[in-house]
Amino acid sequence: MNRRVLLIEDEPNILEAIRFLLTREGWQVETHSDGTDAVEVVRQAGPDLVILDMMLPGRSGMDILRDLRGIDALARLPVLMLTARGQSRDRDMAEKAGVSRFMTKPFSNAEVLTAVRDLLAQATRT
Amino acid sequence: MSLLNLVVAVCLAYVAVLFLVAFAADRLAARGRATWLKSPLVYTLSLSIYCTGWTFYGAVGYAARSGLEFVTIYLGPTLVMVGWWWGLRKLVRIGRSQRITSIADLISSRYGKSNLLAIGVTILCVISITPYISLQLQSITLSFSALADFDPESQYSEGGVVFWMTAGLAVFAILFGTRNLDANERHHGVVTAIALEAVIKLLALLAVGVFVVWSLSGGVEETLARIDASPIGTWQVDGGRWASITFLAAAAFVCLPRMFQVMVVENDDERHLRTAAWAFPLYLLLISLFVLPIAAVGLDLMPAGTNPDQFVLTLPLSQDRPMLALLSFLGGFSSATSMVIVAAMALSTMVSNHIVMPVWLLFKGSGASVSGDVRHVVLMARRVSIGGIMALGYAYYQLSGGGAALASIGLIAFAGIAQILPALVGGLFWRGATRLGTLAGLSVGFALWLWTSFLPGLGGGLIPEEVMLHGPLGLAWLRPEALFGITGLPPIVHSTLWSLSLNAAAFCIVSLFTFPTPMERLQGAQFVNVFDHSAGPSGWTGSVAKSEDLMIMSQRILGAREARSLFAQAAAEQELPGQLPEPTPGFVERLERVLSGSVGAAAAHAMVGQIVGGSAVSVEDLLAVADETAQMLEHSSQLEAKSAELSRTARQLREANEKLTQISLQKDAFLSQVSHELRTPMTSVRAFSEILRDTEGLGAEEQKRYATIIHDEALRLTRLLDDLLDLSVLESGAVSLNMREGSLADVLDRAVAVAGAGFDAPLSVNRDRAVEAIALHTDLDRLAQVFINLIANAQKYCDAEAPALDILARVRADRLEVDFIDNGSGVPADVQAIVFEKFFRVSAEKAGGAGLGLAICREIMQRLGGDISYLADHGGGAFRVSLPLAQRMAAE
Incomplete structure (x- = not known):
């Protein structure tokens, strides 16, 4: 089954790198690079997984995550959060907000692929 | 009868x-x-x-x-x-x-x-x-x-x-x-x-x-x-x-x-x-x-x-x-x-x-x-x-x-009463006489008089014959009528001599070695100098005079305003016109209570007593008490100063703490920003280099594209590190300025050339070179850096269809002013105040740098003794650079 991943990231080069990796693995990748309407985009796209950058223009990834968890249909949507800020506080806050996986930039490509694979597998099992 | x-x-x-x-x-x-x-x-x-x-x-x-x-x-x-x-x-x-x-x-x-x-x-x-x-x-x-x-x-x-x-x-x-x-x-x-x-x-x-x-x-x-x-x-x-x-x-x-x-x-x-x-x-x-x-x-x-x-x-x-x-x-x-x-x-x-x-x-x-x-x-x-x-x-x-x-018996009584004389005469003429001295003198005199005159003189066997002849416990030198072995004197002479001389000696010596209390000093002055400041036989009369005296004294102690309001209030209560109440017992008692709050109960009582009792209190009398009062006041003002100092220190500490907290927050924010700015290009570099390494059969086109991204991101990292270093040097004040002579036109020429380089569609820059012929004595490179930043910003952020930048130079009041005004929509009003903060960026997409450019500009201008500010309401994005022209101001 062709899984759909929504990638929300404002940095074009990172966006391109992740898209290349996931596409090569056979996933369907959609992208978005603004925080303001991110929640609405997720809702309409209905992806199997969301990769969410923490620092987005317009709205922070943390707020977006909280909103997603507040929506019944999206409460259990796997969300992989990326951050370039190296603060442990952010991880705590994200976990409290209900993140599925938290990853600090820069990451290895293998890490990202493993994380996405795991999250999708969990989602399928449940 | x-x-x-x-x-x-x-x-x-x-x-x-x-x-x-x-x-x-x-x-x-x-x-x-x-x-x-x-x-x-x-x-x-x-x-x-x-x-x-x-x-x-x-x-x-x-x-x-x-x-x-x-x-x-x-x-x-x-x-x-x-x-x-x-x-x-x-x-x-x-x-x-x-x-x-x-x-x-x-x-x-x-x-x-x-x-x-x-x-x-x-x-x-x-x-x-x-x-x-x-x-x-x-x-x-x-x-x-x-x-x-x-x-x-x-x-x-x-x-x-x-x-x-x-x-x-x-x-x-x-x-x-x-x-x-x-x-x-x-x-x-x-x-x-x-x-x-x-x-x-x-x-x-x-x-x-x-x-x-x-x-x-x-x-x-x-x-x-x-x-x-x-x-x-x-x-x-x-x-x-x-x-x-x-x-x-x-x-x-x-x-x-x-x-x-x-x-x-x-x-x-x-x-x-x-x-x-x-x-x-x-x-x-x-x-x-x-x-x-x-x-x-x-x-x-x-x-x-x-x-x-x-x-x-x-x-x-x-x-x-x-x-x-x-x-x-x-x-x-x-x-x-x-x-x-x-x-x-x-x-x-x-x-x-x-x-x-x-x-x-x-x-x-x-x-x-x-x-x-x-x-x-x-x-x-x-x-x-x-x-x-x-x-x-x-x-x-x-x-x-x-x-x-x-x-x-009459003479014995005389001798007893005479023991008071040293204290009396000393009290009248010697201000140094003290209570303890008097106590010592009286005790010594009284005891000697009892022993040498009163008890033997009464007869009736009050002192046994044995003691009279040989002294108590056989101590011959304590014989009542031959004290210290002095014999042959008539008893009354003997007694008077010993009791009064030792009385006077004890009185003087103890007085010399003890210090009078304020009350003693006050009373001493009153007694010894009674003629200097007490009214004569037909002196003071009338209650108004007393009220005035009380008023004068109260003013000295309470301060003019408080004393006046106290007296006026009392006068009003007594339904009297004017400011002076009758010195009724009630009022005097109240006044004494108020005064005792300032100078202590004893002194207040004494001072009020002097006036109500009849004689005016002279400055000298008050001085005696004032000695003590001054000490009290000094002490209390020291305490006040100390407490003021303490609260000032506390405030400073609080401020310092707030500042530190703020600095700490700023530092956290700064580090977090720096981390973000570093990790972001590094992420791209790592991701694409792994792709290049791990992906078999990647097209030549893609290989070149990804290598370019890596190269650009590496440059971005370098720029960021340069900016950070630059800013750190500028902020620490360790920067050395290279002051040179030059003209504004030349600096602007250089800046326009550098800033425009690399852009496909450079914005049009409007200048008036004639006006720009202004001689400068400053760090020309640093000034050029500021100009480059401003022009590059306009290049990046001007959202007009045909981006244009006006550079307007003028000299006003010994200051060079150079305005950079583009025809875009400018900086939104809500963020105009923070454009010069580090890592501030109007929008992420267009950001080429880490948001340090304007922060660096501000630091540079401050080092050069000038300023940079955002001009609101100038249409588009508008910045003004100003620089003092202390030495040279005329155009050549």
């Missing part, structure tokens, strides 16, 4: 007359119509209570035993009146201005209102004077029995006479001595009665004298011849005794409670002293004029063994002159009664004020209200004290059984 009955009748009548006189004088004085009562004559006569029954009868006896030596008793007071009237005047002035009620009160007042001293002096006086009072009772009894001996039908009980006599005198003293509460309100009745008695005793003695000289001896010459012939005629002067007794008499004249009572307390007008200074010695001269003749003739005519103390009485009786004897008896009676009455009054004032009242207050408890019934209690205490003192005198008389020569 027998003589004795006649005597009793005359006595009763005489006492009745005294009652009437006293009563009438009191009434007259109360109506303010008795001006003659307040005459110097009455004052002088009242001083004659110095001459007691001892003087009246005893002087003749003294002369009969020791010849002319009796004169010393009169010489002392005469010397005081003539040679020391100025000292007395000071005493009287102090007594009036301080409202002194007794000698104990005087000493206590002078030494900081010490109650301990008051009690000490009171006890000393009671112990000295009680035998003296019983002496008077004895003299009356003796004279009574002398009369009785000549009356064959005599049937009387001696005890009864003494008892009723004592009771009568007590009643008289109570009736006229305790009519008024305030001891400073004079007892006109008593004083008038005493003056009358002074006249009676003088007349009696003169009458007897005239009778003796002209009737018995037959003239002056014959009398002189008799004196020469008698054993007392031999001129024997023991210098030591004379000096001692004269001195004792002088000291006693000043210190005796009854003398203090009539001389100071009852004094109406200190000018009376001027009259008394010559009139009283005259009185003494008159009363002593016939002493020697009576003594000589008595010794001549009376049978051997007759008590010479009774010659005044027995001589007329033996010559069958009962009426003269009666007059003489009346004189002696007058002398004794007047002394007893005044002494009892004076002592009772001391006892009730300094012993009974404090004890009563102690038992009543401090919580008790001390206002309503206290008046009644004071009067009661005084009456009981009079009764007690009279009872004591009576008891002493009964116990001692009489017999001792009158004069010796």
Whole structure:
């Protein structure tokens, strides 16, 4: 089954790198690079997984995550959060907000692929 | 009618007359119509209570035993009146201005209102004077029995006479001595009665004298011849005794409670002293004029063994002159009664004020209200004290059984009272005299007097013979009449010498080594400098003056505004116009409470007391207290300063803490930003390099594209690190500026060229090179960096279809101003204030850098002494760079 991943990231080069990796693995990748309407985009796209950058223009990834968890249909949507800020506080806050996986930039490509694979597998099992 | 009955009748009548006189004088004085009562004559006569029954009868006896030596008793007071009237005047002035009620009160007042001293002096006086009072009772009894001996039908009980006599005198003293509460309100009745008695005793003695000289001896010459012939005629002067007794008499004249009572307390007008200074010695001269003749003739005519103390009485009786004897008896009676009455009054004032009242207050408890019934209690205490003192005198008389020569008890009393002299004189003239010094002197003097004079002199085996001869516990140097091994002196000289000299020495030495309290200092100044600042005899009057004084003092202590509002409020409460209230007790009490909050209760009480009590408080007096107050104020202002400093430090700490927290937050934010700015390009670099490494069969096109991304991101990292370093150097101030000469046009040329490089569609830059020909002396590279940043920003962020940038240069007030205004939409109003903050970016997409450019620009311009600011409302994005042109301003 062709899984759909929504990638929300404002940095074009990172966006391109992740898209290349996931596409090569056979996933369907959609992208978005603004925080303001991110929640609405997720809702309409209905992806199997969301990769969410923490620092987005317009709205922070943390707020977006909280909103997603507040929506019944999206409460259990796997969300992989990326951050370039190296603060442990952010991880705590994200976990409290209900993140599925938290990853600090820069990451290895293998890490990202493993994380996405795991999250999708969990989602399928449940 | 027998003589004795006649005597009793005359006595009763005489006492009745005294009652009437006293009563009438009191009434007259109360109506303010008795001006003659307040005459110097009455004052002088009242001083004659110095001459007691001892003087009246005893002087003749003294002369009969020791010849002319009796004169010393009169010489002392005469010397005081003539040679020391100025000292007395000071005493009287102090007594009036301080409202002194007794000698104990005087000493206590002078030494900081010490109650301990008051009690000490009171006890000393009671112990000295009680035998003296019983002496008077004895003299009356003796004279009574002398009369009785000549009356064959005599049937009387001696005890009864003494008892009723004592009771009568007590009643008289109570009736006229305790009519008024305030001891400073004079007892006109008593004083008038005493003056009358002074006249009676003088007349009696003169009458007897005239009778003796002209009737018995037959003239002056014959009398002189008799004196020469008698054993007392031999001129024997023991210098030591004379000096001692004269001195004792002088000291006693000043210190005796009854003398203090009539001389100071009852004094109406200190000018009376001027009259008394010559009139009283005259009185003494008159009363002593016939002493020697009576003594000589008595010794001549009376049978051997007759008590010479009774010659005044027995001589007329033996010559069958009962009426003269009666007059003489009346004189002696007058002398004794007047002394007893005044002494009892004076002592009772001391006892009730300094012993009974404090004890009563102690038992009543401090919580008790001390206002309503206290008046009644004071009067009661005084009456009981009079009764007690009279009872004591009576008891002493009964116990001692009489017999001792009158004069010796009188001298012992004198010596006891004289112990007060050092404290008194020191208090009047020496500001350095202290309470502890006085206490030491009095204790030493009192103890020595008891040991060397009082106890041995009383006889009756109070001190065993063994001790008299060999000293206590065999310590010979402590023998009462040969202290420290000094023998061969008459007891009175010995006692006076030791007790007074050691008393004075202790007083001086301890005073020198102790420091007076503020209260003592204040009182000391008041006493010693009484003439400098107390009103004269007809000085202050009127309550307004007092209110003004209170106001002046309150202003000094409370400050003008607070004092004024306090007084105005009180005046309003009293419904008085103006700012000054009446000094009613309520107001004075309130004022004292308020003042005590500032200067302490004691000082407040003293200061208010000085003013309300009558005399104005001088600056000097206040200075004494101010010493202490200043210390207090300094202390409190130090505390205030300290607390202000503390709160300032606390505030600074709080601010520093806030700053640190802020800096810490900023640092966190900065690090987090730096981390983000570093990790973001590194993520791309890592991701694409892994793709290049791991992906098999990647197209050449893609390989090149990804390698380019890696290259760009690496450049971005380099730029970021450059900016961070640049900013860090600029912020730390460690930057070294390369100051050079140049023109604005050249710098702008360079900046435009650099900023435009690499852009496909460089924005059009509008300049006016003519205007830009401005000579500069600055770091041209740094200035160019600022310009490049601004132009690059315009290039990046100007959102107009045909981006254009106007660069406008001008010189205004020695400052170069260069505006960079593009035609875009500019910086949104809500973020205009933070465009210069680090990592601020208007939008993420267009950001080429890390958002440090404008922060760096601001730092550079500050280093160059200039400024950079965002110009709101200039259409598009608009920045102004300004730079001082201190050295060069003209265009070339």
